[in-house]
Amino acid sequence: MKELLRMREISKYFPGVKALDKVEFSLFLGEIHALLGENGAGKSTLMKVLSGSYKKDAGEILLGGQPVDIDSPRQAQELGIGIIHQELNLVPELTVMENMFLGREPLNSVGFIDEALIEEEAAKVLDELGTDIPPSAVISSLSIGEQQMVEIAKALSYRPRILIMDEPTAALTERETERLFSIIRRLAAGGVGIVYISHRMEELFAISDRVTVMRDGTYVGTVKTREATFDQLIKMMVGRDISARFPKEYRARGPEALRVENLSRPGKLEGVSFTVHAGEVVGIAGLMGAGRTELARAIFGADPLAAGGIYVDGQKRVIRNPADAIRAGIGLITEDRKQQGLVLGLSVRENITLASLKRFCKHLFIREADEGKVVDGQIESLRIRTPGAGQMVKNLSGGNQQKVVIAKWLATSPKILIMDEPTRGVDIGAKTEIYQIMNMLTASGVGIVMISSELPEVLGMSDRVLVMHRGRITAELPVGQATQENIMAYAAGGE
Amino acid sequence: MLETMRRSPLLRKMGPLLGLLLLCFILAFLSDRFLTVNNLLNITRQVSLNAIIGVGMTLVILTGGIDLSVGSVVALAGSITAGLLSGGHGLAVSLAAGIGVGGVLGLINGLIITRQKVQPFIATMGMMTIARGYTLVYTDGRPITGMPEQFRFFGGGYIADIPVPVIIMALIFLAGYIMLKKTRFGRYIYAIGGNEEATRLSGINTPKVLVWVYVLCGTLAGLSGIIMASRLNSAQPTAGMGFELDAIAAVVLGGTSLSGGVGTIGGTLVGALIIGVLDNGLNLLNVSSFYQQVAKGIVILLAVMLDRKRGKGGA
Numbered sequence: 001m002k003e004l005l006r007m008r009e010i011s012k013y014f015p016g017v018k019a020l021d022k023v024e025f026s027l028f029l030g031e032i033h034a035l036l037g038e039n040g041a042g043k044s045t046l047m048k049v050l051s052g053s054y055k056k057d058a059g060e061i062l063l064g065g066q067p068v069d070i071d072s073p074r075q076a077q078e079l080g081i082g083i084i085h086q087e088l089n090l091v092p093e094l095t096v097m098e099n100m101f102l103g104r105e106p107l108n109s110v111g112f113i114d115e116a117l118i119e120e121e122a123a124k125v126l127d128e129l130g131t132d133i134p135p136s137a138v139i140s141s142l143s144i145g146e147q148q149m150v151e152i153a154k155a156l157s158y159r160p161r162i163l164i165m166d167e168p169t170a171a172l173t174e175r176e177t178e179r180l181f182s183i184i185r186r187l188a189a190g191g192v193g194i195v196y197i198s199h200r201m202e203e204l205f206a207i208s209d210r211v212t213v214m215r216d217g218t219y220v221g222t223v224k225t226r227e228a229t230f231d232q233l234i235k236m237m238v239g240r241d242i243s244a245r246f247p248k249e250y251r252a253r254g255p256e257a258l259r260v261e262n263l264s265r266p267g268k269l270e271g272v273s274f275t276v277h278a279g280e281v282v283g284i285a286g287l288m289g290a291g292r293t294e295l296a297r298a299i300f301g302a303d304p305l306a307a308g309g310i311y312v313d314g315q316k317r318v319i320r321n322p323a324d325a326i327r328a329g330i331g332l333i334t335e336d337r338k339q340q341g342l343v344l345g346l347s348v349r350e351n352i353t354l355a356s357l358k359r360f361c362k363h364l365f366i367r368e369a370d371e372g373k374v375v376d377g378q379i380e381s382l383r384i385r386t387p388g389a390g391q392m393v394k395n396l397s398g399g400n401q402q403k404v405v406i407a408k409w410l411a412t413s414p415k416i417l418i419m420d421e422p423t424r425g426v427d428i429g430a431k432t433e434i435y436q437i438m439n440m441l442t443a444s445g446v447g448i449v450m451i452s453s454e455l456p457e458v459l460g461m462s463d464r465v466l467v468m469h470r471g472r473i474t475a476e477l478p479v480g481q482a483t484q485e486n487i488m489a490y491a492a493g494g495e
Numbered sequence: 496m497l498e499t500m501r502r503s504p505l506l507r508k509m510g511p512l513l514g515l516l517l518l519c520f521i522l523a524f525l526s527d528r529f530l531t532v533n534n535l536l537n538i539t540r541q542v543s544l545n546a547i548i549g550v551g552m553t554l555v556i557l558t559g560g561i562d563l564s565v566g567s568v569v570a571l572a573g574s575i576t577a578g579l580l581s582g583g584h585g586l587a588v589s590l591a592a593g594i595g596v597g598g599v600l601g602l603i604n605g606l607i608i609t610r611q612k613v614q615p616f617i618a619t620m621g622m623m624t625i626a627r628g629y630t631l632v633y634t635d636g637r638p639i640t641g642m643p644e645q646f647r648f649f650g651g652g653y654i655a656d657i658p659v660p661v662i663i664m665a666l667i668f669l670a671g672y673i674m675l676k677k678t679r680f681g682r683y684i685y686a687i688g689g690n691e692e693a694t695r696l697s698g699i700n701t702p703k704v705l706v707w708v709y710v711l712c713g714t715l716a717g718l719s720g721i722i723m724a725s726r727l728n729s730a731q732p733t734a735g736m737g738f739e740l741d742a743i744a745a746v747v748l749g750g751t752s753l754s755g756g757v758g759t760i761g762g763t764l765v766g767a768l769i770i771g772v773l774d775n776g777l778n779l780l781n782v783s784s785f786y787q788q789v790a791k792g793i794v795i796l797l798a799v800m801l802d803r804k805r806g807k808g809g810a
Contacts, residue, residue, distance in 0.1 A: 323700060341693055343686045343690040343693055345685075345756045346686060346756075357683075358679070364678045365678055366679060366682065408697065
């Protein structure tokens with residue numbers, strides 16, 4: 001096979017940090033090459049060097065055997081290197097075609113933008129992708145999956161030889177992911193070299209030809225996907241054996257802690273009923289938009305409910321807002337910790353006690369000694385790695401930020417904890433720790449509702465699995481009877 | 496110097512204070528009348544009105560909001576108190592009415608912002624115009640005079656050689672400082688400014704906190720209006736024009752972020768003093784009042800740009 005790209009001994013320094021240390025990478029014509037590593041391993045940095053966002057400090061980049069210097073994103077584009085970033089970079093108020101040609105609009109003879117030409121070109125690329133998104137649609141009217149398609153179309157409109165995709169499926173449903181994979185395979189078959197960054201192991205096995213693993217800014221190795229095993233890649237990535245991926249401890253379930261009956265909210269939820277027992281983990285699976293997050297928010301009082309009853313320990317509770325929910329003993333760990341879970345500019349201490357501050361107050365004043373005791377206790381028992389309780393939360397890693405959110409809810413002594421995507425965006429080591437915290441909670445009698453899009457996690461950590469589709473619960477399965485296949489079937493609306 | 500400031504968080508915090516000291520140092524050199532007890536007391540008295548309003552403005556800006564109505568509230572509160580006094584009403588009633596009007600207008604601001612979801616800029620801009628207009632209606636466009644002699648105490652009196660407005664200012668700063676540092680309410684103000692949604696989802700009644708913040712801001716503006724009317728011994732319908740901008744400038748010079756969540760009450764005091772010292776110094780140096788405005792604007796811009804730079808270096 002012909003080598004399209006070789007990166008040799010690439011190093012990159014930031015003040016005080018060696019972000020990349022002699023990293024190797026290569027890409028063949030038509031190859032799908034996965035780049036794997038924990039958060040902070042240097043995957044994105046390496047790709048930013050390749051796509052011109054960062055300048056390398058040492059090493060060599062060969063394109064088709066020729067050494068090149070890449071100084072700017074524009075130059076990378078001219079060399080045929082396209083990148084699709086993790087976050088969507090579209091202007092929501094502009095149309096699909098305007099976004100695709102932003103900054104390089106072709107002009108007509110009068111000097112105005114040549115709308116007809118843009119539309120024609122945009123339609124051509126979208127058609128090649130096999131989507132039916134109209135070029136004149138406004139971005140904000142599209143679903144996240146469709147927006148992702150537009151990003152891809154935009155990158156393809158530059159006709160790249162190398163396409164870098166950074167976590168492209170993070171916001172996609174299973175079906176959209178499947179569609180994306182078939183597009184990626186088609187592109188590769190057409191000779192484009194694809195660099196695929198992801199931390200979802202299942203995906204790498206499904207799509208890649210080779211996997212390169214990075215750890216702490218260094219190159220660990222490259223293996224053929226066909227010959228690699230799951231455990232081998234984990235070990236390369238983490239640097240040690242992870243004894244058990246899901247350290248689930250099963251225990252006898254206690255009395256009923258939460259019962260919801262006929263929860264409804266027009267267009268979102270339809271007659272949802274289920275129970276959670278003390279010491280039990282109820283996993284909720286479903287596609288994006290199935291109403292899982294809406295269900296969590298409704299129980300917690302974050303969104304108004306049209307109908308239905310919520311019972312905690314057998315007592316009916318009226319929950320109109322989050323304060324009512326907290327009083328009833330319910331906590332909610334939101335799916336998006338930066339937007340909804342944390343005040344990033346405040347300290348670890350202030351975040352941990354935010355939901356329970358009343359407990360540490362006498363009249364209006366905060367009793368700092370009491371507050372400090374509880375905070376220190378949480379930092380220790382959840383093993384939150386922080387230089388101190390006064391550290392700003394934004395300076396912590398994703399896994400430790402998530403532990404701060406968990407600590408915030410533990411400080412309210414909840415009876416029921418709803419965890420919406422509890423391990424999203426945290427690395428493998430922190431994931432295991434979060435699972436252990438879940439064990440610790442169930443051991444002390446807390447009932448957990450875990451919403452997750454990662455089926456292995458649902459299967460690995462739940463006692464019971466509920467599947468949602470279009471605002472309803474379509475199946476309830478003891479974990480012993482649940483499989484990825486039957487969950488997916490119920491999630492897609494099958495019976 | 497800049498390098499060290501970037502590295503040290505303490506120096507970063509102390510930045511505005513260092514600026515103030517540097518300004519004083521320079522002025523002490525340029526004018527021998529600057530560093531006298533009389534002049535310094537004079538500055539603090541002049542600063543007191545802006546600083547009292549600045550405390551309320553700090554709370555509002557910490558939540559990520561803004562209050563443009565404070566200048567008009569100053570005029571309305573001063574006029575109502577003066578009007579009641581000159582109409583023969585008692586001192587306590589008249590003072591309570593003036594301060595109360597400030598609180599009620601703040602309440603209306605808060606309710607419009609939280610219930611009707613109008614942006615603070617727009618809501619308080621509307622209130623600015625309404626309060627100014629109502630002041631003109633109430634005073635018929637003419638200054639109100641003829642208040643009893645004892646009313647002069649609040650703006651012009653002294654306790655142990657210290658001007659009363661300065662003492663009021665000091666008490667309010669102390670109360671504001673303790674409130675922000677030590678109470679739940681203060682903690683919630685920072686939390687809302689940092690992330691309102693996360694704060695709401697932590698079970699905090701964020702609209703209630705916000706309404707109280709605007710009530711406090713309006714109340715303090717009302718108090719300032721009374722002090723001003725007392726000091727001038729007359730209530731001018733045009734009083735307080737542009738006070739909202741001075742207060743915002745003091746808050747920003749003190750290092751508080753306009754996007755909310757970050758800042759201190761002490762910073763605002765320093766910010767107000769910087770503006771006061773600059774005005775005073777330029778007067779002593781016989782700079783024309785036209786140029787004084789230019790200089791003030793430049794100082795504000797420089798200070799904020801410097802702060803931006805430090806912020807970037809630090810992050």
